[in-house]
Amino acid sequence: MPTTGDLGFVLIPGAGLGTWLWDPVVPHLEGPGLPVPIPGRGVSTAERRALTLGAAADEIAGAARTWEPERLVLVGHSLGGVLVPEVARRLSDRVAGLAFVGALVPGEDERGFDLQTPFQQMFIRLLGLVRPRGAKPPASALRKELCNDLDEATTASVVEHFEPVPEAPRLYRDRVTWAGVPDVPRRYVQLLRDQSVPPERQARMAAAIEAEMVTLDTGHLPMLSRPADLAAILNEVAGD
Template sequence: MVCVFVAAYLHVLSLSVGWFTVLGMVSFVLVPGAWLGAWAWDEVAQVLRDAGHAVHPVTLSGVAERRGVDAGQQEHVRDIVRVVEENDLRDVVLVGHSYAGVPTGQAAGRIGDRLRRVVYVDSNIPTDGKSFADGWSAEGQAWLRDQLEQTGGYWPPLTAEDYVGQDLTDAAIALILERGTPHPGRAVTEPAELVRPIGELPTTYLKCLMDGATPSTVVLEQLESPLWELVELDTGHWPMLSQPEALAKLLMAV
């Protein structure tokens, strides 16, 4: 009788542990910045999966293995939403790095109650009616237009010198240079289309301190929302490659 009771108790306990494990599971959708594909998240994704989470790294249209597609910014928004809907994801943490903060923030407003949190990783954030490049100086925008004209509408990847001082190993820099591809120009020049104010969404903004000690003015304005929080990581602009384990742990913490 005692043995039957213990066996039954252990069975219930096993079910309970399994239930709480499922409850604690999160679906991470990881979106890389300009020039990068889903490969940039490999190490971060492995840590998250080892912890029991579902992970969906995204390659945006026109980049990496999807190169050759003349994609605009709204196509990138649809890329992200499509991953969520086609996989029927729930408890979704949308993570956008650098440029990808712009389409990620728009996608967050379009997936409804599937969203658990938005995480901007040292990124730009969307402003309704404005493009990724609209916040640049007049000189910077002129430089970008010149770049796009010279390359037939694509934004060329950075050079090795641009990655110096960003906490990246020589191997990581070599990997970026080898696998980075030109970014569709329309994606950085088309305006954002918000269906919901980003200040109304639960959000974490991660500032990478080696790329500047404080967020931009537009980010600081959003941080006034009680639904937004600021966290910091002492690394460069590409933390998924410089500090992947620390970044993964931070994502799980938020």
């Protein structure tokens, strides 16, 4: 494995989730971790609506460019997977591997929206009509989709810290291109008890991008339920 400082991990959380999600994982990585928030928070409604997928990727790539490690593994969780190929295109000379954790991963010219469940699509459409600033899903929905394998204290923390979604509608609706994405190892971590992104859909997405698929017997947030096991999988990505 590369020595610490040579390889770093850029960690992108899913919708509504903050950089705190990765805190339990970072100590187990064989290199420094850079958790980055999904862009679109803390800005006006007009700015959120105007934020493109490309502009969001520019923001994340900009943060990574000023970071010390020479080689980067890009890790996307849930909606964060939509951003990974776009960020990889912008950092092609430094990217050593791509990893997806229970992630939405569009193929060429696909959208993240197309990979969501019908209920999730309906929720996003409804928010666009009645809550243009976004909204926090009901606690019952968060518990069911995100926390089905977490203890009560961890579940309560997730519900408390979950932020209004969508951060920016175009993160779901802009089409992704893989043109210019470097030819580096790709690994998809399929979550067998995921209630947010169905495991069978995860398998199809992994196959579509020709990623190696490994499994964890967890719900949607293995960073909180099995952080050391997840880190071990991520540590192997650039060494494939």
